[in-house]
Amino acid sequence: MKVIKKILIMEDEEPNAERLQRFLSEIRPVIEVSAILDSVKKAVEWLAKNDPPDLIIMDIRLADGLCFQIFNLANVKSPVIFTTAYDEYAIKAFKYNSLDYLLKPIEREELETAILKYEDLIKHTFEQHTLIENLLNYIQPKEYRTRFLIPYRDGYKKINVEDIAFFSSQVGGNYANLFNGETMVIPQTLETLEQQLDPALFFRANRQYIVHIDSVEKVYNQFNGKLKIEIKNYRDTDIIVSRSKAPLLKMWLDY
Numbered sequence: 691m692k693v694i695k696k697i698l699i700m701e702d703e704e705p706n707a708e709r710l711q712r713f714l715s716e717i718r719p720v721i722e723v724s725a726i727l728d729s730v731k732k733a734v735e736w737l738a739k740n741d742p743p744d745l746i747i748m749d750i751r752l753a754d755g756l757c758f759q760i761f762n763l764a765n766v767k768s769p770v771i772f773t774t775a776y777d778e779y780a781i782k783a784f785k786y787n788s789l790d791y792l793l794k795p796i797e798r799e800e801l802e803t804a805i806l807k808y809e810d811l812i813k814h815t816f817e818q819h820t821l822i823e824n825l826l827n828y829i830q831p832k833e834y835r836t837r838f839l840i841p842y843r844d845g846y847k848k849i850n851v852e853d854i855a856f857f858s859s860q861v862g863g864n865y866a867n868l869f870n871g872e873t874m875v876i877p878q879t880l881e882t883l884e885q886q887l888d889p890a891l892f893f894r895a896n897r898q899y900i901v902h903i904d905s906v907e908k909v910y911n912q913f914n915g916k917l918k919i920e921i922k923n924y925r926d927t928d929i930i931v932s933r934s935k936a937p938l939l940k941m942w943l944d945y
Contacts, residue, residue, distance in 0.1 A: 694721065694808065694809055695722060697714060700747065700748040702752045710796065713796070729934065731935075731937050734760060734763045742766075747773065749772075774794075835851060836850065838876060840874050849866060851887065851902075852902075855867050855922065856899055856901040856905055857880060867924065867927075895930075896935070903942070905921050905924075909939070917931040
């Protein structure tokens with residue numbers, strides 16, 4: 691049985707990270723914690739520059755978003771233990787797909803059991819990307835939204851997602867802003883849309899905007915590492931991307 695020696699921790703809460711590190715040193719004194727990363731951005735950068743660890747302990751919610759973005763932006767070759775507060779149905783999905791999970795607050799015995807399981811699992815020839823895809827099939831919808839039926843005048847109007855340049859959240863409500871210049875009121879929040887839309891086509895730029903990849907005309911550098919997106923046919927709309935999300939935007943556009 692192969693013994694795990696190098697572990698990467700992805701956790702945005704310092705007390706939880708310290709707790710994991712302490713338990714690991716007690717369970718396996720030979721274990722080296724390669725790094726403790728608190729964001730998707732840092733994880734993607736670290737994985738691009740370093741050899742894969744034997745195991746990754748990954749919190750589902752990181753400082754700048756869900757950890758599942760990492761699998762779209764980096765080549766994750768290591769087995770993963772997820773830490774999560776998801777409901778029992780998602781937890782069952784983890785179990786059925788041979789991927790383990792730890793519920794917070796994490797207990798030492800549970801962590802040790804998970805490590806033993808992964809040391810045994812490493813002997814087998816399962817492809818890690820297949821396991822991850824199976825997990826994502828449970829956590830994320832298999833099919834993304836393709837259209838909207840929106841109240842319009844005395845009836846309804848069907849809008850295809852490819853016709854929408856960006857979604858916006860304003861004081862008066864939430865809107866779908868079309869490539870042809872029309873603006874339609876929609877009932878969904880941006881949080882709901884973020885889960886329903888294909889992440890290859892739509893990017894959550896900030897709290898107010900989700901943009902379609904074909905709507906991006908130009909991207910400008912801004913002060914302090916921020917970026918500004920110029921939208922086709924909406925040049926008066928300034929969409930600012932934070933410094934922490936700027937690398938994710940560039941990778942999304944360059945993929």
